[in-house]
Amino acid sequence: xxxxxxxxxxxxxxxxxxxxxxxxxxxxxxxxxxxxxxxxxxxxxxxxxxxxxxxxxxxxxxxxxxxxxxxxxxxxxxxxxxxxxxxxxxxxxxxxxxxxxxxxxxxxxxxxxxxxxxxxxxxxxxxxxxxxxxxxxxxxxxxxxxxxxxxxxxxxxxxxxxxxxxxxxxxxxxxxxxxxxxxxxxxxxxxxxxxxxxxxxxxxxxxxxxxxxxxxxxxxxxxxxxxxxxxxxx
Amino acid sequence: xxxxxxxxxxxxxxxxxxxxxxxxxxxxxxxxxxxxxxxxxxxxxxxxxxxxxxxxxxxxxxxxxxxxxxxxxxxxxxxxxxxxxxxxxxxxxxxxxxxxxxxxxxxxxxxxxxxxxxxxxxxxxxxxxxxxxxxxxxxxxxxxxxxxxxxxxxxxxxxxxxxxxxxxxxxxxxxxxxxxxxxxxxxxxxxxxxxxxxxxxxxxxxxxxxxxxxxxxxxxxxxxxxxxxxxxxx
DNA sequence: TAGTGGTCTAGACCACGGT
DNA sequence: CCGTGGTCTAGACCACTAA
Numbered sequence: 005x006x007x008x009x010x011x012x013x014x015x016x017x018x019x020x021x022x023x024x025x026x027x028x029x030x031x032x033x034x035x036x037x038x039x040x041x042x043x044x045x046x047x048x049x050x051x052x053x054x055x056x057x058x059x060x061x062x063x064x065x066x067x068x069x070x071x072x073x074x075x076x077x078x079x080x081x082x083x084x085x086x087x088x089x090x091x092x093x094x095x096x097x098x099x100x101x102x103x104x105x106x107x108x109x110x111x112x113x114x115x116x117x118x119x120x121x122x123x124x125x126x127x128x129x130x131x132x133x134x135x136x137x138x139x140x141x142x143x144x145x146x147x148x149x150x151x152x153x154x155x156x157x158x159x160x161x162x163x164x165x166x167x168x169x170x171x172x173x174x175x176x177x178x179x180x181x182x183x184x185x186x187x188x189x190x191x192x193x194x195x196x197x198x199x200x201x202x203x204x205x206x207x208x209x210x211x212x213x214x215x216x217x218x219x220x221x222x223x224x225x226x227x228x229x230x231x232x233x234x235x236x237x238x
Numbered sequence: 239x240x241x242x243x244x245x246x247x248x249x250x251x252x253x254x255x256x257x258x259x260x261x262x263x264x265x266x267x268x269x270x271x272x273x274x275x276x277x278x279x280x281x282x283x284x285x286x287x288x289x290x291x292x293x294x295x296x297x298x299x300x301x302x303x304x305x306x307x308x309x310x311x312x313x314x315x316x317x318x319x320x321x322x323x324x325x326x327x328x329x330x331x332x333x334x335x336x337x338x339x340x341x342x343x344x345x346x347x348x349x350x351x352x353x354x355x356x357x358x359x360x361x362x363x364x365x366x367x368x369x370x371x372x373x374x375x376x377x378x379x380x381x382x383x384x385x386x387x388x389x390x391x392x393x394x395x396x397x398x399x400x401x402x403x404x405x406x407x408x409x410x411x412x413x414x415x416x417x418x419x420x421x422x423x424x425x426x427x428x429x430x431x432x433x434x435x436x437x438x439x440x441x442x443x444x445x446x447x448x449x450x451x452x453x454x455x456x457x458x459x460x461x462x463x464x465x466x467x468x469x470x471x472x
Numbered sequence: 473t474a475g476t477g478g479t480c481t482a483g484a485c486c487a488c489g490g491t
Numbered sequence: 492c493c494g495t496g497g498t499c500t501a502g503a504c505c506a507c508t509a510a
Contacts, residue, residue: 008499009498033475033477044499044500044502045501046499046500047499050498052477063478064477064507064508065476065477065509066475067476068475068476069476183435199419201417201435203417241480242480267495267496269495277480279481283497286496298488300488300496301489301490301495302495
């Protein structure tokens with residue numbers, strides 16, 4: 005048994021996340037929702053207040069309540085699952101595998117040697133799409149000694165990050181976050197102007213002492229930001 | 239004029255954050271708070287619901303409401319102290335105060351009003367230098383209600399972030415990290431080419447429910463990156 | 473100035489879970 | 492069992508602001 009205020013909230017949320025009500029669209033007045041759901045104003049108010057708290061709705065006295073401009077950001081504390089992030093925003097996720105290769109580590113790269121541990125690497129280039137538009141570019145290396153199953157995974161269907169989150173229990177990760185100007189290849193693939201500021205997120209993930217994967221993701225700066233919320237060192 | 243439910247919430251929050259009521263302590267029943275604040279149960283309920291949402295309180299039917307066990311947060315990103323960072327790299331730190339102003343909050347800005355809490359703000363623009371070269375640009379607002387001492391601090395000598403870390407025991411912070419192309423003012427102040435990709439770090443810092451400071455820092459992308467190292471959700 | 477949301481009241485019935 | 496919180500009602504007054 006879901007509560008009534010929850011059903012009202014779900015109703016509104018579906019309209020917003022599905023895109024049926026775009027940003028700036030006025031949502032029904034409280035008295036209209038009272039009539040539609042045959043309930044008191046307090047109940048409607050509680051439902052909308054939760055959406056305001058979630059950042060989906062903004063309210064103005066006399067003006068009404070409106071679908072908020074989307075805040076696009078993700079917690080930096082978590083290892084991001086891009087597919088889940090895109091879908092959480094009500095957009096359709098898509099994946100385009102640009103290249104996939106099994107190869108030996110480049111001996112000149114200390115990082116690759118450490119990841120390979122004497123075995124081969126899987127190298128993946130892919131493009132993440134949201135509503136069929138480029139969302140992020142990803143270059144990834146996976147160590148086959150640490151993750152032998154990666155040799156058989158179909159990364160044209162499941163994004164490598166999502167697959168790895170399921171397949172590997174990681175114990176530690178390190179992010180390096182920087183701003184870069186898009187080069188010509190990145191600009192073309194992401195369909196943005198040359199030199200647009202982009203977030204570059206490099207991540208190394210370990211399981212115990214063993215390197216699991218290195219990844220670099222490029223996000224257009226206008227579409228994406230990272231949010232980290234935390235408390236003082238304990 | 240603060241609302242009644244807000245005063246009830248502040249009363250409970252003070253007891254919890256001050257440690258007067260330790261984790262596991264039973265907070266007053268709703269009917270007791272109704273009597274103490276001479277209000278209806280809905281109002282008490284709204285106040286406690288906000289504390290549940292904030293993770294400070296857990297509620298059990300028949301048992302009552304209790305101060306929550308503190309959430310385990312892995313220390314992730316530290317609140318950066320730019321002076322310490324520069325000096326840790328063996329470079330000489332310098333500070334250039336560009337503007338400092340005491341003013342009222344802009345009523346059109348929800349964020350400023352929340353920070354001001356009815357009082358004035360200190361607005362600071364400054365430039366951080368490393369070896370006499372520009373390192374980062376900072377725009378900061380400090381709420382004088384939360385931090386009255388900021389009215390007398392000498393931010394031409396001590397960087398505001400460093401001063402605040404000493405002066406205020408913060409309880410929560412949120413970072414928003416994005417990539418931006420430098421505009422003409424930023425490029426001139428930082429002595430970089432126009433449109434260089436920069437990291438924009440916006441941070442809001444709280445002490446309990448009280449906003450302490452908002453700050454936006456701009457770092458040239460080539461000079462700086464952020465590193466976050468952590469373990470899985472705890 | 474009229475209509476919106478912001479807040480609050482004084483009740484109500486119910487579900488859950490210690491005693 | 493019975494007291495707690497969970498949810499809801501049908502009003503109310505007020506502040507703000509867009510028309």
